[in-house]
Amino acid sequence: MSSKAGKLVTSRSELDLDHPNIEDYLPSGSSINEPRGKLSLRDLLDISPTLTEAAGAIVDDSFTRCFKSNPPEPWNWNIYLFPLWCFGVVVRYCILFPLRCFTLAFGWIIFLSLFIPVNALLKGQDRLRKKIERVLVEMICSFFVASWTGVVKYHGPRPSIRPKQVYVANHTSMIDFIVLEQMTAFAVIMQKHPGWVGLLQSTILESVGCIWFNRSEAKDREIVAKKLRDHVQGADNNPLLIFPEGTCVNNNYTVMFKKGAFELDCTVCPIAIKYNKIFVDAFWNSRKQSFTMHLLQLMTSWAVVCEVWYLEPQTIRPGETGIEFAERVRDMISLRAGLKKVPWDGYLKYSRPSSKHSERKQQSFAESILARLEEK
Numbered sequence: 001m002s003s004k005a006g007k008l009v010t011s012r013s014e015l016d017l018d019h020p021n022i023e024d025y026l027p028s029g030s031s032i033n034e035p036r037g038k039l040s041l042r043d044l045l046d047i048s049p050t051l052t053e054a055a056g057a058i059v060d061d062s063f064t065r066c067f068k069s070n071p072p073e074p075w076n077w078n079i080y081l082f083p084l085w086c087f088g089v090v091v092r093y094c095i096l097f098p099l100r101c102f103t104l105a106f107g108w109i110i111f112l113s114l115f116i117p118v119n120a121l122l123k124g125q126d127r128l129r130k131k132i133e134r135v136l137v138e139m140i141c142s143f144f145v146a147s148w149t150g151v152v153k154y155h156g157p158r159p160s161i162r163p164k165q166v167y168v169a170n171h172t173s174m175i176d177f178i179v180l181e182q183m184t185a186f187a188v189i190m191q192k193h194p195g196w197v198g199l200l201q202s203t204i205l206e207s208v209g210c211i212w213f214n215r216s217e218a219k220d221r222e223i224v225a226k227k228l229r230d231h232v233q234g235a236d237n238n239p240l241l242i243f244p245e246g247t248c249v250n251n252n253y254t255v256m257f258k259k260g261a262f263e264l265d266c267t268v269c270p271i272a273i274k275y276n277k278i279f280v281d282a283f284w285n286s287r288k289q290s291f292t293m294h295l296l297q298l299m300t301s302w303a304v305v306c307e308v309w310y311l312e313p314q315t316i317r318p319g320e321t322g323i324e325f326a327e328r329v330r331d332m333i334s335l336r337a338g339l340k341k342v343p344w345d346g347y348l349k350y351s352r353p354s355s356k357h358s359e360r361k362q363q364s365f366a367e368s369i370l371a372r373l374e375e376k
Contacts, residue, residue, distance in 0.1 A: 063344045066253040069288075070281050092300050100147040100299045107143025111136055115204065127236070133207040134185040134238065140204075141182035144175075149303040152179055156310030159184045159269065163235045165313070166228075168261050169271035170333050171243035172251040173284035174291055175298070176273055179306055186241035187211065187231060189224065197291055209238050225260060232266045241271075244326065247346035250283040251275050254339045255346040257330045259322035269313045270329050272336040276305035309336050 076085035115136050122129035145152065159167060167186065169176060174197075177188050187209035192198060201212055211227050213220040231237050244257035251274065262268060275282040280301035284294045298304055311332055316325045334341050 063342070063348065066249050066255055066342060066344065066346075067247075067285065068250060069283055069285050070250065070252075070277060072277075072281070088302075092302065096149070096302075097300050100149070104143055104147040104299075107140055107146075111140040111143075119207065130207070130236075137185050137204065137208050138182055141178045144178045145182055145304075148175075148298040148301070150179070151303050151305045152182075153307045154183060154310070155308065159186075159239050159310065161236070161239060163237075164232055164266040165269060166232055166240045166242060166261055166264060166266055167269045167271055168242050168244050168257070168329060168333075169273055170251075170254055170337060170339065171245045171248055172273065172275060173248055173282050173294065175282060175284070175294075175304075176243065177241070179273070179308065180241060180271065185238050187238040188241040189213065189228065189243075193291070195292075228260070228264060232264050244330075245346045248284050248286060249346065250281075251277075251337075252340060253342050254330055254334045255342055255344050257326040259326050262316065262325040262329070263322040267313045267315055268325070268329055270311040270332050270336075272309040272311060272333045274307050274337040274339075276307075278305060279303050282306070311336060 076082045115133065118129060118132050118136070122132070169180065174190075177186070177190070180186060181188075185208050188205075189211045190201070190213075192212040192214050193201065201210065209231065211224060211231070213224045228240070228242075231240050242261040244261045245255050246258055247255070249255055280298060280303075282298070282304055284291065289297075314325075314329055314332070316322075320328075330341065333339070
């Protein structure tokens with residue numbers, strides 16, 4: 001009975017963090033009930049920046065929690081455990097890491113020795129070439145997972161190639177794509193990256209029909225939307241995979257899903273991905289860490305433990321909007337993976353409102369309060 005009560009207290013405290021009590025940030029009741037003179041718009045505009053900062057602090061605390069890494073708690077805190085920890089470091093960095101590097105290098109040698117000839121010699125036989133390239137991409141992704149000692153458990157039927165369907169999944173790291181790709185060669189929609197990742201995108205991953213976009217280019221949205229509609233209509237195209245959150249979230253929460261994937265007039269197949277942080281946190285914080293360093297972190301850990309659920313396909317209901325459809329699918333994924341839903345747009349991670357926009361909002365906020373006070 002006590003353990004159940006402890007769980008209830010914990011879940012209640014976590015819920016309170018996500019939905020802070022605004023009254024805690026207001027003055028005491030006695031000061032609120034004191035008589036005041038008639039408020040003017042100027043008075044409200046004078047205090048609205050302070051109110052905005054206070055509300056912004058509450059919002060930022062809830063929003064930024066979605067993108068914070070969870071550093072492992074130190075356990076080598078005494079003389080008995082410290083030698084064991086040192087031994088583990090030697091094993092991971094001096095034994096496992098070299099073996100994993102060799103495994104990944106061996107995989108690339110096999111992949112390139114087959115991919116380059118196939119791509120050059122079978123240009124006139126698109127159907128056969130795409131089939132072989134699909135198998136090769138799945139193979140190299142399997143080598144990547146092996147280089148982390150990936151322990152991945154898949155639940156549900158394996159995705160198949162069918163027209164008018166799209167797969168959507170929660171997003172924690174770019175390795176989500178690798179974990180899913182080793183089972184099925186998806187055509188993914190993804191942000192265009194620089195460096196060696198961008199080179200792979202424009203060469204190898206282009207062969208499976210992946211679609212790239214640049215978040216800073218407004219014109220890319222229209223082009224990508226057209227490519228998505230064309231792709232889902234093709235009977236021989238690889239299954240389309242979309243991460244509708246639009247950014248990496250730390251696998252404790254799900255932010256709002258973009259509605260584009262849910263307005264394609266096709267079947268939506270949800271995929272829930274949950275990482276076990278027992279050995280390493282698989283969240284990629286792209287603002288603090290390059291993808292190369294992220295891979296090195298995974299390759300020097302004991303293992304990457306993950307579960308993937310292929311959930312029941314969904315279709316839009318009569319009278320249901322794209323936003324409502326997206327929220328319904330997000331509910332399914334969050335429930336299956338044990339993630340908390342938060343009402344934030346993940347793109348706020350990359351862009352915040354301008355100062356002029358904030359000032360207009362403050363004035364509108366003050367005018368609405370003044371109007372209500374005058375009505376009373």
